[in-house]
Amino acid sequence: MPAETHVVEAHGARIPLIGLGTWDLRGRTCARIVEQALRLGYRHIDTAEMYDNEREVGEGLRGSGVKRDEVFLTTKVWPSHFSPRELERSAKESLVRLRVTAVDLLLLHWPNPQIPLSETLPALCKLKRMGLARHIGVSNFTVALIEEAVKIAEEPLVCDQVEMHVFLDQSKVVAACRQRGMATVAYSPIARGGVKNDQVLARIGKTHGKSAAQVSLRFLVQQGVVVIPRTSRVERLSENLEIFDFELTAAEMGEIAQLSHRDGRIVDYAYSGSPKWD
Ligand SMILES: NC(=O)c1ccc[n+]([C@@H]2O[C@H](COP(=O)([O-])OP(=O)(O)OC[C@H]3O[C@@H](n4cnc5c(N)ncnc54)[C@H](OP(=O)(O)O)[C@@H]3O)[C@@H](O)[C@H]2O)c1
Numbered sequence: 001m002p003a004e005t006h007v008v009e010a011h012g013a014r015i016p017l018i019g020l021g022t023w024d025l026r027g028r029t030c031a032r033i034v035e036q037a038l039r040l041g042y043r044h045i046d047t048a049e050m051y052d053n054e055r056e057v058g059e060g061l062r063g064s065g066v067k068r069d070e071v072f073l074t075t076k077v078w079p080s081h082f083s084p085r086e087l088e089r090s091a092k093e094s095l096v097r098l099r100v101t102a103v104d105l106l107l108l109h110w111p112n113p114q115i116p117l118s119e120t121l122p123a124l125c126k127l128k129r130m131g132l133a134r135h136i137g138v139s140n141f142t143v144a145l146i147e148e149a150v151k152i153a154e155e156p157l158v159c160d161q162v163e164m165h166v167f168l169d170q171s172k173v174v175a176a177c178r179q180r181g182m183a184t185v186a187y188s189p190i191a192r193g194g195v196k197n198d199q200v201l202a203r204i205g206k207t208h209g210k211s212a213a214q215v216s217l218r219f220l221v222q223q224g225v226v227v228i229p230r231t232s233r234v235e236r237l238s239e240n241l242e243i244f245d246f247e248l249t250a251a252e253m254g255e256i257a258q259l260s261h262r263d264g265r266i267v268d269y270a271y272s273g274s275p276k277w278d
Contacts, residue, residue, distance in 0.1 A: 019044030034060025
């Protein structure tokens with residue numbers, strides 16, 4: 001079955017289970033990888049205002065020849081632009097850079113405790129009603145923040161995009177999302193390449209004829225979690241996509257779940273006033 005047919009549904013959004021992450025992809029490399037990914041069958045691209053590559057993502061999209069309405073395109077607004085006026089300006093500028101009339105999903109990139117959600121969320125909902133985004137959601141929200149956000153938002157929030165991989169258990173966030181009909185989108189799903197040398201994943205992969213990276217992605221999609229691995233290499237685009245033709249057993253799923261540990265987080269999460277956002 002082609003990868004594009006594997007989707008999760010959340011409040012009317014049909015989110016392909018695998019997407020291409022684009023953080024840190026720049027210039028020609030970014031445009032070329034996006035174009036290649038779409039040619040290979042990816043139908044979901046993740047970018048952000050902060051990645052400084054929306055122009056190149058748009059270029060890759062157009063260069064691929066894949067129709068705009070066949071691609072699920074996500075971008076994110078940076079937290080310093082969460083006041084209602086800034087939010088609208090930021091989203092409109094993203095659309096201009098991407099050269100699209102609307103994105104499929106617009107996310108708040110990180111919580112910003114300096115601007116109340118009661119200001120930002122109604123503004124985000126308004127952008128959806130204005131047609132700038134087909135769906136809206138959040139990123140890096142804790143369970144408590146999801147709860148707060150859902151209470152305020154008058155339009156459905158379709159996902160929380162959080163760091164999630166075999167070394168970081170996010171079952172509480174996944175459960176909170178599921179309870180509210182939201183999808184969980186896993187960023188850094190291959191732990192920034194860290195899964196590559198894991199012995200357990202390699203051994204399990206061997207029995208399925210798959211790599212450790214493929215097993216780590218399969219572990220997430222088999223739970224209904226969307227993954228957005230990034231690569232700058234064309235050969236790895238196919239590798240990361242080929243995760244729908246095998247199934248991990250319950251015992252293998254259990255064994256992989258044991259790999260998570262307390263300091264498994266890679267991306268600095270703490271909002272301290274000068275966070276290392278990315
Ligand atoms: N919402 C947020 O706050 C947030 C934060 C971080 C990331 N994200 C999103 O999530 C996406 C993915 O996360 P990420 O970029 O942090 O990390 P990632 O996708 O887990 O890992 C990317 C790294 O893994 C390597 N890699 C890719 N495929 C591989 C494979 N099959 N085997 C071995 N190594 C492989 C890549 O190197 P090569 O290029 O050499 O292949 C790259 O160095 C980002 O690009 C971004 O779109 C969102």
